Amino acid sequence: MKIIDISWPISLDMTSYKDRKVVNFSYTKTFERDHARESVITLGSHSGTHIDAPSHFLADGSSIAQMPLDATCGPCIVIDCTQVSEAITDTDLQQHTIEQGARVLLKTRNSALDAMAPFAYDFIYLAASGAAYLASKQIKTVGIDYLGIERQQPNHETHETLMRTGITIIEGLRLAAVDSGTYMLWCLPLAVQGLEAAPSRAVLQRI
Numbered sequence: 001m002k003i004i005d006i007s008w009p010i011s012l013d014m015t016s017y018k019d020r021k022v023v024n025f026s027y028t029k030t031f032e033r034d035h036a037r038e039s040v041i042t043l044g045s046h047s048g049t050h051i052d053a054p055s056h057f058l059a060d061g062s063s064i065a066q067m068p069l070d071a072t073c074g075p076c077i078v079i080d081c082t083q084v085s086e087a088i089t090d091t092d093l094q095q096h097t098i099e100q101g102a103r104v105l106l107k108t109r110n111s112a113l114d115a116m117a118p119f120a121y122d123f124i125y126l127a128a129s130g131a132a133y134l135a136s137k138q139i140k141t142v143g144i145d146y147l148g149i150e151r152q153q154p155n156h157e158t159h160e161t162l163m164r165t166g167i168t169i170i171e172g173l174r175l176a177a178v179d180s181g182t183y184m185l186w187c188l189p190l191a192v193q194g195l196e197a198a199p200s201r202a203v204l205q206r207i
Contacts, residue, residue, distance in 0.1 A: 004183075004204040006105075008048035008147075008172045013116045016047065017147045023047055045197040046147070049172040051189045054163040056196040057156050061163060064189050064198045071141050071168040072200070075207065076103035076185040078178055081124070084108060088126045090133035103141040103185055104134065110146040111176040125150050128157035135165040143170030143187075143202075173202060182207045 008014065012023055022044040029038035045064075046052075051072060054061025079096050081088050088106060098104060108124035123146040126134075134142055142149070142162060149171055150158035162169055170187055184205040189198035 001205060004178060004206075006049070006173050006175055006178060006202045006204055007200070008174055009115055010041075010043065010048050010199070011116065014048060015113070015115060015117055015119055015147065016044075017119065018121075019119045020044070043199060045192070045195050045199070046171070047199055048147075049170070049174075049187075049202050050197050050199045051187070052149075052159070052163075052169040052171060052197050053195070056163075057159045058163055061196075063194050063196065065191065065193045065195075067168060067189065069188060072103070072170060072185065072187040072189075072202075074103060074185060076105055076141070076143075076183055076204075078105045078107055078175065078180050078183060078204075080180040081106050081108045082111075084124055086122075086124065088124065088130045090127075090129040093130055093133050098134070098137045098139060100138045102137070102139045103143075104139055105143040105170075105173060105175065105178075105185070106145065107175040107178060107180065108145055110144070111174060113146075115174065120146070121151070123148070123151065126158050128153065128161065131158040131161040134167060135161055138165075139167055141168040141170065141185075143173050145173045145175045147172050170200070170202065178204060
């Protein structure tokens with residue numbers, strides 16, 4: 001059974017959203033001094049691979065602990081959008097077969113960026129029309145290979161469209177080593193309570 005890790009590696013030098021450096025490792029025990037190792041991790045709820053909960057943008061939205069775990073565990077399709085130069089639109093998505101209830105991962109040119117590169121303000125994103133199309137298909141989940149699924153949307157149309165129609169959002173995937181096709185997805189958020197997002201570990205298994 002081959003497992004493909006599609007998680008963003010967490011490190012002090014990792015790419016962070018708009019270069020906001022919030023990740024820190026501190027060492028409370030060292031082997032030289034304590035004959036054991038122990039550390040404390042500080043990171044943002046949107047660091048690396050993470051799942052957004054509706055409360056991120058909706059006043060009455062549910063928190064990450066209230067999200068259905070089956071939304072991000074089960075069969076999924078990886079769609080190759082590497083030909084897109086700016087935004088994934090409804091026209092781009094209409095070229096693919098997307099069934100009701102699908103879990104959809106969008107592979108773009110973002111996956112070619114180094115995991116420790118400065119933040120790319122021109123990252124490929126899901127346009128509002130693309131989000132509306134996915135909502136019309138009544139999919140379960142959408143994931144994208146950068147730290148945000150939208151950009152330059154003052155009213156957060158992409159997020160709101162997805163969240164209001166019950167579509168779970170995964171951001172910060174790493175899909176460079178993944179071909180388009182059907183996989184089993186396993187992506188679980190940390191069991192933190194009351195927050196609007198949580199870091200997650202995501203892996204694929206080819207079906």
